[in-house]
Each structure stands twice: as structure tokens, then as C-alpha cells.
Amino acid sequence: MKSPILLIIQREFITRVRKKTFLLMTLLAPLLLAAVMIVPGLLASMPEDDKSIIVLDEPSILVPEEGTSQFSLEYLNPNEFDLETGKTFLRESDKDALLYIPSGNGWDPDFIKNNILLFGKEDIGIDLQRFVERQLEEKINQQKLIRQGVDPEVVSQTKTKVTIKSFTMGEEGNEETSATPLKMGLGYIAGILIYFFIFFYAVQVMRGVIEEKTSRIVEVIISSVRPRQLMMGKILGIGLVGVVQFLIWVILSGTIYAVVSTFIYPEIFAQQVPAGPGSPDLSTVDQTNLFSMLNSINFPVVLSGFVFYFFGGYFLYSALFAALGSAIDQEADSQQFMLPVTAPMIIAITTAMNVIQDPNGPLAFWMSMIPLTSPISMMIRLPFGVPIWQIGLSALILVGTFFGVVALAGKIYRVGILMYGKKVTWKELYKWLKY
Amino acid sequence: MIRAKDVRKQYGNKVALANINLNIPSGSIYGLLGPNGAGKTSFIRIMNQITAPDSGVVLFDNEPLKPADIGRIGYLPEERGLYKKMKVGEQVLYLAKLKGLSSSEAKSRAKEWFVRLEMEDFWEKKVEDLSKGMAQKVQFVTTVLHKPALLIFDEPFTGFDPINTNLIKNEIKRLNQEGATVIFSTHRMESVEEICDHIGLINNGKVMVEGLLLDIRKHYMNGTYAFTTKEQQTFSGMDVLHRDLQHTGHTATIKSEAYPSALIQKLAKENQLLGFEEVLPRVSDIFIDIVNNGPKPLNS
The missing domain is CATH 3.40.50.300 (P-loop containing nucleotide triphosphate hydrolases)
Structure with missing residues (x-):
């Protein structure tokens, strides 16, 4: 004879995993994820649409620039064309756009820069507009410099690009290469994963509770098991489904990515990989640098933090969602209660950037202490290194809140699942706590 | 249990x-x-x-x-x-x-x-x-x-x-x-x-x-009796609740405060009696009685 909670976990797990939608989601999601990673690379390597532009350049600023392979420039003779005849010429030709640069009163760059016109047969693309603007800015700048008696060559020689190698002073006095972008990416992705996991599976807990209520089986079940056992069994069973699905995703996505990047499109991915040590000038991140960057992240802490907050967040929210589900008769009624419950998570995600920019600031600190936001906010902070007492405190608060919420949610659940046809208010829920 | x-x-x-x-x-x-x-x-x-x-x-x-x-x-x-x-x-x-x-x-x-x-x-x-x-x-x-x-x-x-x-x-x-x-x-x-x-x-x-x-x-019996007679009955001065014709004869239920024996004697004078029983009240009637008048004391 099995303990009832194991039976419930087993049922929740098996009925979900056997569903066709589970199989579909489990197989399709990694394909989608892989597509998200691969498609931009593919798109970037695709040839772009060429445009040819005719230029009516009265002050001869651009002449004799020929443009690029994408945007080719051809010039009309300003003595034979004006703006109107230029437009007619564009209409009758197979060219794509007309760029008109007026000479104005006596070659005044400030007048010219404000009166340049660009006509297109179709919408002027943002790329084309940027290209033209960049070209003109450069030429007009040069002209201005010449008028001030400065040689543009000299100016371009004095331009300097500064590249800083930043380090973090470790506690034992060793210096680690600062890896801010890497940490940002890592924290953000981990935070988002937790966010989606909580959202997706905690809502499933709510759905499951509503299903048992609407199918009216719940009273049959709780005449055999304690309501809290049913609730916990459901939370654990669905959590297990989530973990299995998540692991399959990780393995499948990794496999697809590896296969595609090594065998099918190696050249695309070669461009994205940081350049080797033989060409250190091409990239600020060479391989030894990358290695020391990775070394500067405390992976054991980040990984165990991820697992902890992943589950902690899920358990906390799914208990809330279970209580929510018990209080309503059908999913359509859940909206008014959903928002207050999910708001903290949404706030945690929307403030993610602020937390990243100042991972040890007051906002980051408080967000990673409040248990409803800490699974996401603390996760974002972890790669940057968080004092151990803060991690401990945050974890303690989360666990403590979880037990508190389970106790309260269990009370609401116990009453809610046996209430039918009642429009529930917050006040009503509060009353149930005292039944 | x-x-x-x-x-x-x-x-x-x-x-x-x-x-x-x-x-x-x-x-x-x-x-x-x-x-x-x-x-x-x-x-x-x-x-x-x-x-x-x-x-x-x-x-x-x-x-x-x-x-x-x-x-x-x-x-x-x-x-x-x-x-x-x-x-x-x-x-x-x-x-x-x-x-x-x-x-x-x-x-x-x-x-x-x-x-x-x-x-x-x-x-x-x-x-x-x-x-x-x-x-x-x-x-x-x-x-x-x-x-x-x-x-x-x-x-x-x-x-x-x-x-x-x-x-x-x-x-x-x-x-x-x-x-x-x-x-x-x-x-x-x-x-x-x-x-x-x-x-x-x-x-x-x-x-x-x-x-x-x-x-x-039994406790809530309230003086309701059912009779079966050969011919159509006459109940002079009695409260008849229901009449019917069945294969056993003419039936009727009446309500009376009199003792059953006295009641039989009285009715037998006027009719040829085929059957007589005191009717048990229906549970729903008992319930309505209790809701209206409260439970009936045991000694009554």
C-alpha cells in the first residue's frame, strides 16, 4: 500500500506526461528555442536588397562618392536638372530614390544640413536613410573643418578609441577579470527561466484544482485523503512534470544547437565565436580572457541558487495559485485574483535591468529579500557575487514564507474546494482562514 | 456504529x-x-x-x-x-x-x-x-x-x-x-x-x-383511519379526508378523535365494513408537524 500523497503525485505526473500536448510541447519548444538562436545568424548571412539612388547634388558635397554594394549613387548634372525635373526623372527611371542637396545661399553648411530631401518610390528604409545621413554628416563635417582651416586628415588621426580591461579585486587579493556582460546575460536568462517556469507550472496547479472542483470529484477524493495532502501532491506532481520537461528541453536544445553549429552551418557560428588568440586586436574577448571571465563567476553558487530559487519560487507561487483555484468555480473568474498574485513577479522582471545595473544597490537588495520577488531578483544578482549572509537571509525568508503560505493556502483550499456557485471576494477568503 | x-x-x-x-x-x-x-x-x-x-x-x-x-x-x-x-x-x-x-x-x-x-x-x-x-x-x-x-x-x-x-x-x-x-x-x-x-x-x-x-x-399517529366497505359509505358527522374506489371495495380515510372501537361500532351501524386500519402518518407529514408544533412529547 502506497502513501496517498505518492499516489496523488503519481497520478498528476502520469496523466500529464501522457497527454499529447506534453509530447508536442516538449519536442517543439527546443526546436523553437534552437530556431531563435539559429535564425538570426541565418538572416544576417542573407544578401540584402540593393538600392540605387540618384543624387542631385547642387553644392557637390557627395561627389564623387559611389556608395556601397548595397546603395549605389549616381549623379544628375545640376546644370541640367532642378528638383522638379529630378523627380520626373526618378519616376520614369528604374532607380529607387532621389536625394536632393540644395546649394542654398552661398554654400552655408548649416542651411544645407537642414534642407536635404530624400524621395523614394516606395517607403524609404531605415537602412537607406541612415546610410545617406552618415555619408552627408561626414562630408559636411569635413567641409566645416576645411572652412575653419583645419585639415580633416589631422582630425581623423587624433581620434582615439579607448578599450578598458576591468578587474574585480577578490577578497584574497587576487584580481579577477571583470565579466559584466557575461554576468548580465547569465543572470537575466536564469531570472527569465525561473519567471516562465513559475508562471507556466503554477498556473497549471490552479487549473488542476479548478478541474477537480468543476468535475466535482474533489469531495470524493478528500473523503480519502487530507485536503492538504491533495494540494501538496498536486504541487509536487506538476513540479515533477516541469522538472522532467525542463531537463528534456535543456538536453534537446543543447543537442540541436551542437549539431547545427558543428555540422550544418559551421561558418555562421564561426563568426559569432570570439576570435582566437592569434588575432587579439579583433576582439576585446579573446579565449584566455573568456576563460578568466568564466572563472570569475562562482558557478557552484549560481547553479545551486538557480535550483533553489527555481523550486522555491515555484512552490511558493503554486501554493498561492492552488488557493486561488480552490476559491473559484471556473477559470474565467480567475482574472481578478490573478493580477495581485502575479504582480510581484511582473515587477521583478520589469526591474531586472535596474537590478543588473546596480546589483548591490538598495533596490536589488530589497527585491531579493521580498520572497515574492526574490526567486527572480536574487537569481539575477547571483552571477555578480552576493554576500553570503544575504543569500542565506533571502533563502530563509523564502522558505519561511513558503511554510506560512502553505498553511494559509491550505486553509483557503480546504474551504474553497467545497464551495460552489459563490462569487468569492477577498473579504470572503479572509473569513475562510478562520473557519 | x-x-x-x-x-x-x-x-x-x-x-x-x-x-x-x-x-x-x-x-x-x-x-x-x-x-x-x-x-x-x-x-x-x-x-x-x-x-x-x-x-x-x-x-x-x-x-x-x-x-x-x-x-x-x-x-x-x-x-x-x-x-x-x-x-x-x-x-x-x-x-x-x-x-x-x-x-x-x-x-x-x-x-x-x-x-x-x-x-x-x-x-x-x-x-x-x-x-x-x-x-x-x-x-x-x-x-x-x-x-x-x-x-x-x-x-x-x-x-x-x-x-x-x-x-x-x-x-x-x-x-x-x-x-x-x-x-x-x-x-x-x-x-x-x-x-x-x-x-x-x-x-x-x-x-x-x-x-x-x-x-x-406510530408515535405520531393522529387519529386517521382507513375503511373499506362494500357499498358507498355514509359517515354522518365525520371528517372525510379522502374517498376512492378500489377492487377491494369503497375506501375512505377519515379523521376522528374517538377511540377505534367506538368508531368501528358507529360505522358498522351504517355500513357493511370489509376493512379497518389506523393509518401511519407519512414522514413528510410528521416533519411538517414537528416544524410547526415542535416534537411531540413521549408520554402523549
């Missing part, structure tokens, strides 16, 4: 059970009667340990209810249903295992029941593909599969079609003969007169009357 002592349950300000005392004898078919909202379901949920009483105690075989008793109770709630997407067989086994049966035990018993109720071909079907009557049979099997010593049915016949109602009535009687104690909870009192031997009437969370059905009906 079940003895409730001073059981009280309150939801917010609403008193669902006001210190009730009930005694449900072993082997009885007990009708727990009362209008909607009387407190029947509250008491049933306490027996099933779904909720706990605020005060008082429920004894099951002379011992306070304990978690293990759940396996000895079969409960068909008023709000009942099954997992729609689950296969019937799996579902029956799941619910039986929750009641503590082993997998193999549950399976062999379920197969037995499925044969008895002619539902062998349900096993692999999903509940959502069953008709309502079929689902009701499945629900019944899940209630009795673990051979509970106590069966509790809350409004069992609402939603059951007449064929299933009959089938299940007979199965319940059979289970009772095999030793199970049965509790029926219903607000439709006429439906239990034929099946129950004990009743308890509850109103507003209080027990109005409890005991053997026959004793209670």
Missing part, C-alpha cells in the same frame, strides 16, 4: 450543527432527513473527517474517529463526479488505492463489480465518453469497492435515472444484508420510507426526532 455526542459546527456566524446527538445503530439503514441547509451535509463531512467539529465528538464503533477509519467508510457526496479525461478502469483503481486497497486487490474487486453491474466494456473508456447513467454506475462502484463497513449516501438518487435508482437501491439493500450500515441523507422524505428502518430528522442544525422509523410513525 456511529454515535455523535454534542457535535457543534459553526461557519462564521452561521451555526450549522447546534450540539447534536445522534445514534446510528450497526446494521441499520438510517435516513438522515431534513430540508436543504438543515446541517445534514455538515454532519456527513464530519463523519468523513473532511471537516472537524468545533466541539463534541463522533464515535465510530465506540471510539473517536481516527484517520484510519476513512478506509472503512464509503461516501457518495451530493456534489460528485469523476476525472473526465481519465480512463474508467484507472480511475476506479486510483480511488480504491487512495482508500488503502492494494493494486491487485482493487483490480479483482473492480472486475467483479463491473461484471455484476454489466459494465465490463467501460474499463478502457474515458469518463467523458460515458453516458450519464453509465458514469453513475462507475461512481457507485468507487463508493463501495473497498467493502466499507459504513456507507454514506448524500442525496443518492438525484440525477440517477429510474433504472439506475432501482438497481442501486437493490445493491444497497444487498450490501446492508451483508452487514454494512447505510446512511441516507436526503430532503426527499418519501423516498426513504420504503428503504430505511431508522431515521433522524434535522432542522436548523438541531435533531428534531430520532429512532426506529416504525416507532416514530
Whole structure:
């Protein structure tokens, strides 16, 4: 004879995993994820649409620039064309756009820069507009410099690009290469994963509770098991489904990515990989640098933090969602209660950037202490290194809140699942706590 | 089997059970009667340990209810249903295992029941593909599969079609003969007169009357008599409630304060009597009487 909670976990797990939608989601999601990673690379390597532009350049600023392979420039003779005849010429030709640069009163760059016109047969693309603007800015700048008696060559020689190698002073006095972008990416992705996991599976807990209520089986079940056992069994069973699905995703996505990047499109991915040590000038991140960057992240802490907050967040929210589900008769009624419950998570995600920019600031600190936001906010902070007492405190608060919420949610659940046809208010829920 | 002592349950300000005392004898078919909202379901949920009483105690075989008793109770709630997407067989086994049966035990018993109720071909079907009557049979099997010593049915016949109602009535009687104690909870009192031997009437969370059905009906007899005569009767100066013509002769019910012997003498003078009996009041009439006038003292 099995303990009832194991039976419930087993049922929740098996009925979900056997569903066709589970199989579909489990197989399709990694394909989608892989597509998200691969498609931009593919798109970037695709040839772009060429445009040819005719230029009516009265002050001869651009002449004799020929443009690029994408945007080719051809010039009309300003003595034979004006703006109107230029437009007619564009209409009758197979060219794509007309760029008109007026000479104005006596070659005044400030007048010219404000009166340049660009006509297109179709919408002027943002790329084309940027290209033209960049070209003109450069030429007009040069002209201005010449008028001030400065040689543009000299100016371009004095331009300097500064590249800083930043380090973090470790506690034992060793210096680690600062890896801010890497940490940002890592924290953000981990935070988002937790966010989606909580959202997706905690809502499933709510759905499951509503299903048992609407199918009216719940009273049959709780005449055999304690309501809290049913609730916990459901939370654990669905959590297990989530973990299995998540692991399959990780393995499948990794496999697809590896296969595609090594065998099918190696050249695309070669461009994205940081350049080797033989060409250190091409990239600020060479391989030894990358290695020391990775070394500067405390992976054991980040990984165990991820697992902890992943589950902690899920358990906390799914208990809330279970209580929510018990209080309503059908999913359509859940909206008014959903928002207050999910708001903290949404706030945690929307403030993610602020937390990243100042991972040890007051906002980051408080967000990673409040248990409803800490699974996401603390996760974002972890790669940057968080004092151990803060991690401990945050974890303690989360666990403590979880037990508190389970106790309260269990009370609401116990009453809610046996209430039918009642429009529930917050006040009503509060009353149930005292039944 | 079940003895409730001073059981009280309150939801917010609403008193669902006001210190009730009930005694449900072993082997009885007990009708727990009362209008909607009387407190029947509250008491049933306490027996099933779904909720706990605020005060008082429920004894099951002379011992306070304990978690293990759940396996000895079969409960068909008023709000009942099954997992729609689950296969019937799996579902029956799941619910039986929750009641503590082993997998193999549950399976062999379920197969037995499925044969008895002619539902062998349900096993692999999903509940959502069953008709309502079929689902009701499945629900019944899940209630009795673990051979509970106590069966509790809350409004069992609402939603059951007449064929299933009959089938299940007979199965319940059979289970009772095999030793199970049965509790029926219903607000439709006429439906239990034929099946129950004990009743308890509850109103507003209080027990109005409890005991053997026959004793209670006798106790509430109120001078109503039924006669059968050969010819059309004449009842000079009497209060006739009902007349009818049946194959046995002309029948009539009358109400009278007189002693039965005096009444017979009087009527025999005017009519040729074929039959005479004092009529037992209907449970619903007793209930209305109690609600209006309060319980009738024992010595009256």
C-alpha cells in the first residue's frame, strides 16, 4: 500500500506526461528555442536588397562618392536638372530614390544640413536613410573643418578609441577579470527561466484544482485523503512534470544547437565565436580572457541558487495559485485574483535591468529579500557575487514564507474546494482562514 | 456504529450543527432527513473527517474517529463526479488505492463489480465518453469497492435515472444484508420510507426526532383511519379526508378523535365494513408537524 500523497503525485505526473500536448510541447519548444538562436545568424548571412539612388547634388558635397554594394549613387548634372525635373526623372527611371542637396545661399553648411530631401518610390528604409545621413554628416563635417582651416586628415588621426580591461579585486587579493556582460546575460536568462517556469507550472496547479472542483470529484477524493495532502501532491506532481520537461528541453536544445553549429552551418557560428588568440586586436574577448571571465563567476553558487530559487519560487507561487483555484468555480473568474498574485513577479522582471545595473544597490537588495520577488531578483544578482549572509537571509525568508503560505493556502483550499456557485471576494477568503 | 455526542459546527456566524446527538445503530439503514441547509451535509463531512467539529465528538464503533477509519467508510457526496479525461478502469483503481486497497486487490474487486453491474466494456473508456447513467454506475462502484463497513449516501438518487435508482437501491439493500450500515441523507422524505428502518430528522442544525422509523410513525399517529366497505359509505358527522374506489371495495380515510372501537361500532351501524386500519402518518407529514408544533412529547 502506497502513501496517498505518492499516489496523488503519481497520478498528476502520469496523466500529464501522457497527454499529447506534453509530447508536442516538449519536442517543439527546443526546436523553437534552437530556431531563435539559429535564425538570426541565418538572416544576417542573407544578401540584402540593393538600392540605387540618384543624387542631385547642387553644392557637390557627395561627389564623387559611389556608395556601397548595397546603395549605389549616381549623379544628375545640376546644370541640367532642378528638383522638379529630378523627380520626373526618378519616376520614369528604374532607380529607387532621389536625394536632393540644395546649394542654398552661398554654400552655408548649416542651411544645407537642414534642407536635404530624400524621395523614394516606395517607403524609404531605415537602412537607406541612415546610410545617406552618415555619408552627408561626414562630408559636411569635413567641409566645416576645411572652412575653419583645419585639415580633416589631422582630425581623423587624433581620434582615439579607448578599450578598458576591468578587474574585480577578490577578497584574497587576487584580481579577477571583470565579466559584466557575461554576468548580465547569465543572470537575466536564469531570472527569465525561473519567471516562465513559475508562471507556466503554477498556473497549471490552479487549473488542476479548478478541474477537480468543476468535475466535482474533489469531495470524493478528500473523503480519502487530507485536503492538504491533495494540494501538496498536486504541487509536487506538476513540479515533477516541469522538472522532467525542463531537463528534456535543456538536453534537446543543447543537442540541436551542437549539431547545427558543428555540422550544418559551421561558418555562421564561426563568426559569432570570439576570435582566437592569434588575432587579439579583433576582439576585446579573446579565449584566455573568456576563460578568466568564466572563472570569475562562482558557478557552484549560481547553479545551486538557480535550483533553489527555481523550486522555491515555484512552490511558493503554486501554493498561492492552488488557493486561488480552490476559491473559484471556473477559470474565467480567475482574472481578478490573478493580477495581485502575479504582480510581484511582473515587477521583478520589469526591474531586472535596474537590478543588473546596480546589483548591490538598495533596490536589488530589497527585491531579493521580498520572497515574492526574490526567486527572480536574487537569481539575477547571483552571477555578480552576493554576500553570503544575504543569500542565506533571502533563502530563509523564502522558505519561511513558503511554510506560512502553505498553511494559509491550505486553509483557503480546504474551504474553497467545497464551495460552489459563490462569487468569492477577498473579504470572503479572509473569513475562510478562520473557519 | 456511529454515535455523535454534542457535535457543534459553526461557519462564521452561521451555526450549522447546534450540539447534536445522534445514534446510528450497526446494521441499520438510517435516513438522515431534513430540508436543504438543515446541517445534514455538515454532519456527513464530519463523519468523513473532511471537516472537524468545533466541539463534541463522533464515535465510530465506540471510539473517536481516527484517520484510519476513512478506509472503512464509503461516501457518495451530493456534489460528485469523476476525472473526465481519465480512463474508467484507472480511475476506479486510483480511488480504491487512495482508500488503502492494494493494486491487485482493487483490480479483482473492480472486475467483479463491473461484471455484476454489466459494465465490463467501460474499463478502457474515458469518463467523458460515458453516458450519464453509465458514469453513475462507475461512481457507485468507487463508493463501495473497498467493502466499507459504513456507507454514506448524500442525496443518492438525484440525477440517477429510474433504472439506475432501482438497481442501486437493490445493491444497497444487498450490501446492508451483508452487514454494512447505510446512511441516507436526503430532503426527499418519501423516498426513504420504503428503504430505511431508522431515521433522524434535522432542522436548523438541531435533531428534531430520532429512532426506529416504525416507532416514530406510530408515535405520531393522529387519529386517521382507513375503511373499506362494500357499498358507498355514509359517515354522518365525520371528517372525510379522502374517498376512492378500489377492487377491494369503497375506501375512505377519515379523521376522528374517538377511540377505534367506538368508531368501528358507529360505522358498522351504517355500513357493511370489509376493512379497518389506523393509518401511519407519512414522514413528510410528521416533519411538517414537528416544524410547526415542535416534537411531540413521549408520554402523549
